[in-house]
Amino acid sequence: MSHSKTILAEYGSWWSSIDTHILSSGNCKVISELQCGENSVFWLESQFPTGRRALFQAKKDEDGIIEWTPKDISVRNTVHEYGGGSFIVVDDAPYYITMDGIFRQITADSEPELVVAGDYSHRFADLCYHKGVLYAVHEVHSGNEVENMIVQIVEGAVRPIVTGADFYAFPRISPDGQWLTWMEWDMPNMPWDETTVVISSIKENGDTDELYRISRKGVNYHSPEWSSAGNLYLISDHTNWWNVYEVNLAEHKLGQKLISS
Numbered sequence: 001m002s003h004s005k006t007i008l009a010e011y012g013s014w015w016s017s018i019d020t021h022i023l024s025s026g027n028c029k030v031i032s033e034l035q036c037g038e039n040s041v042f043w044l045e046s047q048f049p050t051g052r053r054a055l056f057q058a059k060k061d062e063d064g065i066i067e068w069t070p071k072d073i074s075v076r077n078t079v080h081e082y083g084g085g086s087f088i089v090v091d092d093a094p095y096y097i098t099m100d101g102i103f104r105q106i107t108a109d110s111e112p113e114l115v116v117a118g119d120y121s122h123r124f125a126d127l128c129y130h131k132g133v134l135y136a137v138h139e140v141h142s143g144n145e146v147e148n149m150i151v152q153i154v155e156g157a158v159r160p161i162v163t164g165a166d167f168y169a170f171p172r173i174s175p176d177g178q179w180l181t182w183m184e185w186d187m188p189n190m191p192w193d194e195t196t197v198v199i200s201s202i203k204e205n206g207d208t209d210e211l212y213r214i215s216r217k218g219v220n221y222h223s224p225e226w227s228s229a230g231n232l233y234l235i236s237d238h239t240n241w242w243n244v245y246e247v248n249l250a251e252h253k254l255g256q257k258l259i260s261s
Contacts, residue, residue, distance in 0.1 A: 033085065037092040042068075044075055044086065055087060055096060057108065068108045073098055077125045079139045080148075084125030084169060095134065097124050102134070102153070116153055130173045133206070135161075135180065137168045150182055152206050161208050162200075167191070173202075174226050180208055181224045181232060197221040197234050199249070212252040 007014065030046035040059040047054055053075045055068040069075060075086045077097045087096035095104050101118035105111075115134070118124055123139040134153040138160070139146065150162035150171045162168065165184035169191060172181050180202055185195040196215035200208040214221050216238060224234040224247075232247040236254065248255035 033087065035087070035089050037089040040092060042087070042089050042094060053086070055094060066108045068094060068105060069096070070112070073103075073112065077123055079123045079125035079137055080167060080169075084137060085127065086125070088127045088129055090129050095127055095129065097127070102127070102136070116156055116158055126169055126171060128171055128173050130177045133173075135171045135173055137171060150180075154206075159206070161206065162198075165196075170222070170224055172224055172226055174232075175228055175230055178202055179226075179232075181226070183222050183224060191222065192220055194218055195220050195222055197224050197247075199232070199247070214247065214254065 029048050032044050032046070034041060034043045036042075037057070040057050042055060042057050044053045044055055046052070051074075052071075054073075055075050057066045057068060058064075059066070075096045075098060077083050077086050078099075087094045093104070093106050095102060095115065096112075097103075097118075099118070099120075100114075102115040102124055103112040104115050105113070116124065121141040123141075124136045125139075126137045128135045132154065136151055136153060137148065138151040138158065139148050147163075148166065148168050149160045150168050152159045152161050162171075162180075162182065166186040168182055168184050170181075170183045173179070174181075178201060179199060181197060181199045183191070183195055183197050185191055185193070189195065194217065196213050198210060198213050200210045203209055214234070214236075219236065219238045220242075221234055221236045221238075224232060226232055232249060233244055234247060234254075235242050235244055237243075238254075246255040247253075
């Protein structure tokens, strides 16, 4: 039988062992964007109380974790206002995005190298890489106008290669560098509503040559990704459930459903 005494008190006036110190003493509040390197895993941690997003690495068969980003750097972007992918790993070293642009860092204790400068008016997100070439979503603000595009970045030079849609996400280059796919959509749709996945070839001069679109009225196609073998996969809700499908590249259509939700 409990002998505790019932205490009546006004809302907010009662004492609790869960106080502000307990709530604020933790550091990491959110872990996101897990990515695999050669023999390690990278991720972002949103830290309290600053909100800074730091990049960490854990190596296979080694204890401990490594923080890559200097204390004055926060890995984040505001493309489409809510942001997109903020880093990629190439040869076990990251390219990452901050509000100041795109950076490359060779080792955890080396200084970040600026690849492309950015600011509020010139934003980047969703990087992919192939043989010295970066691809990214680029958002340009000019007065009240906003233009989104996919760009190619070579030795710091930014060149638009895909334009015309209101929004872009998930630019992904095939392992052999011959194909580029991406997701796009137009207002008033949101990225989980009616969207399109586009597959294009890459010309020798770096331009894209659109081959076909996977699109249907009221259907969401998103998150295209290439496998190491060159197979293309995406997620679609055309059955009213989000499932993973392989794209039949030869017949320009969705192929076998791989995973059911």
